[in-house]
Ligand SMILES: Cc1cc2nc3c(=O)[nH]c(=O)nc-3n(C[C@H](O)[C@H](O)[C@H](O)COP(=O)(O)OP(=O)(O)OC[C@H]3O[C@@H](n4cnc5c(N)ncnc54)[C@H](O)[C@@H]3O)c2cc1C
């Protein structure tokens with residue numbers, strides 16, 4: 001405990017010295033998030049300075065081992081860091097699918113060579129990854145996927161189509177589920193890693209109801225994927241044809257991330273802020289809306305405690321392995337409710353799609369974006385199915 | 398501090414779970430006393446056993462002969478009490494009254510704590526005066542009289558009021574009905590002249606009283622804490638009681654949920670186990686999720702309370718409200734998914750529904766606490 005108190009002091013002064021004031025402002029839009037990658041640009045100097053300070057300290061991925069770009073923090077230390085960053089509203093220095101999804105899978109299934117190369121690239125924000133899971137015919141029923149890799153000895157030739165591939169048009173590399181055995185449903189999928197600049201890869205952005213185009217259709221037309229990128233760096237994670245195990249493991253981390261369990265504004269109570277917002281619009285909360293906000297805040301603050309408990313437990317292996325599904329279900333449904341209430345408080349002002357007062361329709365766009373929360377990474381209904389089967393052990397689930 | 402039980406607490410949970418399932422189960426306690434129309438509504442022998450287990454004096458300081466444990470530990474016992482619907486004076490005596498007595502004089506502690514720790518005494522608390530919990534308004538009055546006080550007024554929903562050896566009474570010693578200040582807490586002994594009880598059995602078979610005080614003469618040393626400064630003690634007592642009631646509610650919710658999920662795996666209709674129907678699976682999964690969240694925030698509130706955090710009060714209300722909503726969901730889904738037998742007295746699931754109703758009302762229901770969360774948050 002004494003050590004932790006000391007760590008807290010050190011962390012506090014380190015943050016004080018290294019986190020620029022601009023990086024302590026709430027994230028207001030997509031361009032406030034730094035995703036990294038070959039083509040990334042910084043919005044301002046503060047964003048760059050904050051990232052560089054964190055990379056040097058291993059704080060883009062605090063719990064990863066130092067050899068792979070992390071800080072090697074224990075669960076308890078990582079919690080202190082999270083709390084201290086939360087206290088000053090520090091933004092995450094780097095966000096990426098590499099950190100949330102591929103990294104954990106590599107830490108678990110990767111070879112030493114893969115970890116040395118890919119994890120360090122992720123920790124430094126050098127390579128931006130995208131996720132090639134869903135296909136037009138395979139969404140919730142992911143294991144029915146058809147994208148096929150034909151074995152050509154030292155390489156595969158991949159053909160097929162992915163869809164809903166978030167940021168495929170900005171990504172450098174893809175982790176991709178490819179069928180390598182048509183006879184074997186679960187045991188015939190390989191978890192491949194390849195460069196999006198490879199010949200035969202094309203992407204086509206899809207426009208969302210929120211007006212932005214964060215995801216794409218991704219086409220593979222005779223893409224040659226070598227089986228190895230060098231000594232101890234295979235182009236697949238785990239074993240050939242056993243990629244489903246990796247895919248499922250990764251989904252656990254994806255769901256944990258989407259659940260918003262790690263705190264931040266996704267968990268905060270909103271009532272007091274909404275009262276101020278209403279006042280700014282020259283209005284006050286009507287009693288029924290106030291009551292709905294109060295009920296929401298009860299649920300939000302309770303969920304925040306659940307997020308803390310879940311992270312504490314998962315870090316020491318105490319959480320049920322299927323618990324991320326519960327977190328994702330509860331967290332995303334809550335977030336949708338949050339934005340419904342924010343829209344209600346904003347009234348007609350929140351409907352403005354193009355205006356300076358709304359910074360070009362941010363309230364409405366953010367509200368619409370949340371509707372994807374309970375779809376992406378596995379739908380709420382699928383989460384409930386998984387809880388029924390793996391936690392409640394209900395028959396035929 | 399991580400938000401899960403440490404090793405000692407996990408051990409205590411094992412012990413409490415085994416003991417209460419064995420000795421405090423529904424057949425042995427709730428149904429047993431109910432079917433005999435027991436006037437106390439609980440078994441004194443079990444209370445004595447709980448003392449032998451070290452439960453009754455958990456929250457009492459070691460210097461006063463107790464175990465000096467915290468609300469996480471008390472919550473562990475309460476969750477098992479909830480799960481087994483065990484009628485017991487634990488919440489009113491070992492949590493509420495024990496919290497008040499922490500602020501009492503050495504004399505008061507010496508008079509009451511040994512009986513509590515030994516499981517010989519039972520305590521009640523008299524706060525509410527109307528059918529809803531409104532602790533901001535206290536009209537029962539204690540007038541100065543000689544060296545002591547004269548107490549007049551009426552209290553309602555005094556759980557175990559008739560069997561209590563001592564009742565902690567919140568009364569007004571100055572100011573007007575709605576004032577925050579001017580409250581004093583008194584330890585009123587069982588045999589005080591002028592105190593009368595009108596006993597009522599509640600829907601969950603627990604016993605409560607409408608208690609009248611007609612010029613009850615009290616010595617000055619019956620005062621707990623400061624004269625006119627009782628609000629702080631009352632608040633501390635309410636906070637502990639609410640967190641405790643939340644823990645018990647978590648037990649009620651988990652008990653009802655487990656029973657229901659078991660039933661889904663046994664009952665067949667349409668040639669299938671009803672647990673195979675996705676309509677029921679999804680509801681069960683949603684319930685599981687809510688119960689996990691309710692339990693997490695309850696442990697959070699316990700930890701904050703034990704750590705003396707300034708957020709404890711807010712989180713106590715969040716926990717009480719969240720648990721009230723969640724246990725309500727658990728018992729409603731429980732009865733519904735049991736079908737016709739859920740409506741029968743023979744099956745236990747209906748008993749959970751009754752207990753939830755009474756427990757949620759105690760020390761403020763879901764809307765009272767949601768409103769309080771709004772007020773404490775500044776809107
Ligand atoms: C914003 C966004 C970003 C995304 N990013 C990516 C990405 O980067 N990479 C990627 O690979 N994918 C991504 N996805 C895809 C996402 O994983 C899928 O949309 C999701 O798995 C659902 O598949 P589907 O859209 O085909 O819906 P379907 O599976 O067709 O589902 C339609 C409806 O049926 C319900 N349903 C389906 N099966 C069942 C069942 N067994 N029981 C009960 N109900 C059922 C669903 O819950 C849903 O309500 C993204 C999606 C969104 C919205």
Ligand SMILES: Cc1cc2nc3c(=O)[nH]c(=O)nc-3n(C[C@H](O)[C@H](O)[C@H](O)COP(=O)(O)OP(=O)(O)OC[C@H]3O[C@@H](n4cnc5c(N)ncnc54)[C@H](O)[C@@H]3O)c2cc1C
Pocket residue numbers: 664665666667671674676677733734735736737738740
């Ligand atoms: C007060 C009362 C009075 C009654 N009076 C009469 C009477 O006078 N005469 C008479 O004949 N009957 C009477 N009934 C019986 C009543 O019609 C049945 O209780 C009812 O049809 C449900 O059947 P069950 O109790 O066997 O429940 P079950 O069928 O076992 O149902 C248990 C649970 O499973 C659910 N379930 C079952 N099948 C499915 C499915 N396919 N999909 C999703 N969920 C499913 C149910 O909705 C329920 O939640 C009475 C019942 C009550 C409670």
